[in-house]
Amino acid sequence: MSRVLLIEDDRQTADEIVAELVDRGFQVEWAATGIEGLDKARIGDADVMIVDRLLPGIDGLTIIEVVRQEHIRTPVLVLSALGAVDDRVRGLRAGGDDYLTKPFAILELIARIEALLRRPSENRDTMLRVGPLELDLISRTAKRGDRPIDLLPREFRLLEYMMRRKDQLLTRAMLFEEVWSYKFVPQSNLVDVHMGRLRRKVDGSDEQPMIHSVRGEGFVLRAPA
Template identity: 55%
Template sequence: MAISIVDGSTAPAPQRGSDPRRASVLLIEDEPELAEEVRLELEAAGHSVRVAYDVDEGLRAARSGWASILVVDRMLGSADGLSIVETLREEGDSTPVLVISALSSVDERISGLKAGGDNYLVKPFDVRELSARVEALMRRRGETRATRLQVGALEMDLVDRKVRCGGLPVELLPREFKLLEYFMRRPGQIVTRAMLLEDVWNFKFMAQTNVVDVQIGNLRRRLDPTGQRKYIVNVRAVGFKLDADG
C-alpha cells in the first residue's frame, strides 16, 4: 500500500530537523484505526505526520529523508518492522526510532533495542505517552549538552554539581540530581513514569515499583521544604512535568 500523506497537504515536504521544536513523524503501522488515533494526537501536538502501512513502503519513505522521527510497529502483516530499522542502521541512517509492539517480554524489548531502536513502547498504550516519547526523542536528537541549566528559579551547574533554587543552594543526592537534570532538560514537557524508569534508573523493562513517585516527593521537598511551591507537578494519568513558574 502506498504512503498516505495524511494531512492532505501538497506543499513540499519540510527538511529534516528544520524546526527543533516540531517533529516530522513517519508512522509505519498496519492497523488503520490505531494509525489514525496516533496521527491525530501527534498533529494536535504540532508535529507533521505521514503514514505507511507495510515494510516496503515504510522503508522507501524512511529513505526519503523527510522524517526526523520514525515510529515503527514490530508486526506489519507477516513481516517484522525491525527489518526496517536494521536496514536503515546498516545504511548509516541514525534517525531516532520508537518501536511499538504487542510483544512485551524483556527479550523482545532487548531485540528491539539491539536492532537499532531508541525506545520501545508496548501495546496497548495511551497515545499521550507515545506523543511524550516522540518529543523526548526529538529533544534528545537536538540536545546540546550544556553544563549550566536554568529553568525559572532553578539553576544547575553540572560541572560543580551544584543546584540553586531562588538563589539558595539545594543539597541533592546523586539520584535526585540526575532526576532534576532530566526534568530541567525538558521544561514543560510531559514525562511518564516509564520514561523515568528507563532513562534515569536504566530499567529496560516495566517494573512494578513506586520508586519514581518516592524520589519525586523527596526532590520536591528538597527544592521547597515549605511545600508552598511544587516545581514538579503531576499530570493526571500520564506522568509529570517541570513547571518553571512553580
C-alpha cells in the same frame, strides 16, 4: 514543525496516532506496510519514526536494521504487542531508541516522541575528526594521523559515539544505553573492558592520550593539547 514517519498496519491505531500528533502540531506521514515504510524511511527526512514491530511485507525490526546499516540515524520508537523483556531487548538491539508496548496511552507515546526529539541530533557528516583522530563512517575505517586503527564493530560504535560528543563527560549509564542499547545498568565491567581495549588502540605508547577516565564518573574524549 517536527516530521514524524508512522509505520503501522492497523488503520484504527494509525488514525488515533496521526490525529493526536497533528493536533499537537506535528507533520505526519503514514505507511501501512513494511515495504512502503522502508521506502519512506530511506528518504531520511523524518525527525523521528514510529515503527510497529509486526508488519506485512517486511517486519519492523528488519526496517530498523536496514536503515541503521545505511547510516540513517533518525530516532525510532518501536511499537509492539510483544512486551516480554527478550522482545524489548531485540527491538533495542535492532537499532530502536525506545520501545512501547501495546496497548498504550496516547499521552505516553507523545511524551516518548518528545523525549526522542530532545536528544542531541547527531552530525550527519560521513567523516568525524577530533584532533589527529579520524573516523570514516562509509568505509568503516579509523586512523590517528597516518596510523591506521583496526577496530571491532562494537569498538567502532563506541568511538563514533565518543567523537560525536568530544569533551563531554560520558557516564557508563549513557554508554550502556546508547552503545549497547541497555535501558538499565547491569552489574558488569563491560564498558570498562571495551574502553580499555579502545584506549590501547587509540592512544599509542608514544602519543598523548585522548581517552581519559574520570574517577567514579565515566570517560571523556579530548584532542591532545
